[in-house]
Amino acid sequence: MSDRDSTEADEQAQRGRSDLASKTVVIQSKRYHIDVKENRRGKFIKITEVSPIGKNRLKMSMSAAADFRSHLESFCEYYVKLPPSDPDNLPEDGMLKSEMVMKENRRYYLDLKENDRGRFLRVSQTTIRGPRSHIAIPAQGLVEFKNTLTKLLDEFGMDQETESQHDLPESQHFKIENKTFYFDMGSNYRGIYMRVSEVQPRNQYRTSITIPERGLQRFADIFSDYADKIKDMHDQEQDQQSGDQGGD
Template identity: 60%
Template sequence: MPPPEQELATKVLQIQSKRFYLDVKQNRRGRFIKVAEVGPAGRKSRLLFAMSTALELRDHLTSFSEIYASLGPPNPDNLPEDGKLKSEVMMKENRRYYLDLKENSRGRFLRISQTIARGGPRSQVAVPAQGMIEFRDALTDLLEEFGNEDDELYGFKGELPEARRMRIENKNFYFDVGQNSRGIYMRVSEVM
């Protein structure tokens, strides 16, 4: 029987009326970060990040917070049509992460959502924009303390190729390179 999941550390953030839990966990596949958002009514949303993905997320949080700081006060009469002020996509293994700095009548926020390459439900959390730096700093603390042990765990030193997508007629093909305890592999997914 494989060893159970271990919780190594937790940071709790209170940003406006939301509580965020950033947990470093470890299981047989390695370390990862779980981000859980608990809203005022107790509703929970959660996202999972490999340590290397969390590093990339931290860098994006820095650039998104710089853009937010340069925006000036919100103007409810001049909202962007789709609400988006800036967007980025991170592709890691079989997951897609969408980062959208948005604005609506209640204010500005960063929506981080995750999907699995083969479709499926989208999980998301929404961080109020004024809490992005606090969120990034908590994530940075956890990354500095628990590091990126993926390279040591698998014996691979270097970056894996980025995920690729190819469209042929009405089909999308996703090529994701990943690694696990058995080595490096490529997953090919077909989506119609």
């Protein structure tokens, strides 16, 4: 064992984390290490992209990785049906196909893009407290990457914590004007909660509030009350305008 491996092992032991499996995929000049790890919260997937200019990393719960794998299948099917790349006729924004995975307090943006160097899948991860991280996978290696991830998921499956979280209602979001609002259900040792987040489009800066389960109904009642009052106010204004027009 090298000094580096020994140091990492010591750090993992101190954090209560263990390595369960690891596979490597080589695509062009990049290497991708797909690791299954486990800590006190359960099993998770760590993906490390190693390129000549450095390293990029993503972490996913087992359920998020399963959703990611499902989307990879659709991206692979989409990619093989694309016509040959034309460097003189690239998409204006480079975007070919886009999807999003929402799990717990994280979001994963999957963007199949094209530039003068070729086609690639950019996978970006955002969290409430941390900055965005991402990896980029050359499109011609998507099938091998997906198959490798599938083997690990088939072997290690879903842990109990992830399965219990998967029973919670699915996340939802909507856009209004230039804002996007996300509604996520989660759970921890304190119980079930809802997180409501607003994301600014320019810098992806996120602000959030967390509502415990016991306060959800009261929260909904107050929202509904204000929505009804605003609707009544607009209805009265319309009635008044109609009356004024009738008087003329």
